[in-house]
Amino acid sequence: MKHAKRSGWRPFWAALCAALLVLLPLVGGTVLLSRAQLRSSLRQAAKSQSGVPIRLPKATDRCTVLLCVADETPGFVLAYLNAGQNCIHLLAVPAALEVPFGGKNVPLSDCYAAAGPARCREALGEVFALPEDTDYLAIAPAVLTKLAARYGAVRVGFTGALTPEQLARYGKGTGVQGISAADAHSFLAALDADTSLSPRRSAAARAAVWDAFFRQALELLPTTLPQGLREVSSSLLTSLTAVDLATLERTLEFLATSAEPVDITADALPGEWAGGHYTVSDASRAAVQSFFNLSPAAAQSASGSEP
Template sequence: MKEKGWRPFWAALLAALLVLLPLVGGTVLLTRRSLRTRLASRPQSGVAIRQPKEENRLSLLVCIAPTETTAPGFLLLYLNASQNCIHALALPGELTVPFGADEASLADCYRAAGPARCREALLSALSLPEDTHYLALAPSVLQAIADRYGMLRVGFSGALTAEELALTGCSSNVQAVSAREAEELLNGMEDTVPPAHKAAARAAVWDAFFRQELELLPAALPDALRAHSSSLLTDLTAQDLLILDDTLEFLADRSAAIHTEALPGGWDGEHYTLTDDSHAAVQTLFNVSPTEAQLSSASEP
């Protein structure tokens, strides 16, 4: 009788366990999954955030090569991820630079000896960093690269006077232009507006290029340069392009501060010469304070 009495008990216990164990197990699994989700979504202060390195900067002389009917164009470009800045300085082609035992305009220096010689001349004339690179590309190549970003919205009213706007066919309002149209407008300013104003107009075009599609540059610009490498004149290496990739990513992610202007100087109708304002503009380009520049100058032999 005692043995028969225990059988219903074990049967009931077994049935209860068959029902409860899946419920308890499911509850445990759901609880652990919910806990993992909350932990994953919580900020992890102990995880290091990738920071720019000293190498994430680039000083570059960009040259737009001349054609049979157009003059060369020049731009000094400085990218620095640690300082979160994109600075550009448009240089007039009429700028007087050292050339051999004499002097020549920057444009004539390019026509005679190419972009590498222009870089060497500017190293001494403007005290550029020794690691400044050069990049020269034809207008057609520049247009092919820039056209990937669509029309540029450019305002020339800050660069040109009302009379100069009328002479060059530029609008006093912000206007949408393609890279080809922008280059045609700039070429139309040759012998029409003073060198400083033409350089300021070129700076306005580059400013629009960087501001309008900054987020696209990391993914597209270095690849575009690689795609057109056979038609470029440059001392940028494959490693330099990788650094450019990384630097542009930092600058785009952090909405970098963008500053563009034209190199100020003295113009006598034939020669464009450097002044104190010229050197101050170069210091601004590289984020060098006047005090630092004076100390550097004083330490030179």
């Protein structure tokens, strides 16, 4: 009897083992698949939380700002950011550029000293086809240095702006070099004060610094730059509102996470330099047209009221 009982258990154990051999791989595969799906969901959630855009940019995801570094000789940079065009364009405007003010033409720096950044924006709008919603932002060098310090030194080359002899005069080499925000400001201020340089050369050096900054810090800018401006808002002269800062944040977010390479360009505004006067020329207008990616017909229409 005992032998018969043991013999009866053998088919049961054989069937159980066979079932386990079939079920275990299926269960294991299901668990692995579930984990993979969970990881994928977590990655998608992390991307959404980190600002990866899940929509196409709106027409309003763009901004134009006249940046003014409020120094003894102020520095000017037009910044144009457009998510739809996937671009960041920077145009350094020489402080010596003559613009209409008080019934005559005066250097942009004099316009700033007499009436501030809002009047500078207005004056530039009288000679160039600037968008009506162009904002202005004037910032003191110490505040700018504090904001930029969080990003560390930028690596920049100045050979496109200055000759080797000019660079040597300021202790700069011809290669790419790291420069802090404070050192960059001191260097650019010294160039602005150097009457032996054409205004376009010093502006080109300024453009090179801002170009390097946007290229090297772009991934960090969507939250840190708008938030940094909010933190120092009481020390700024600006037309940027809370809505404008939100637009800036959204535009930077789209550009920083774009699947396509962002078109980042930086240049100095050309002009006529003669007799100590830097004046608007056809090349100046063409540069602004290119800056905003305008067609010649659109630029002509927008600038119909220009002097």
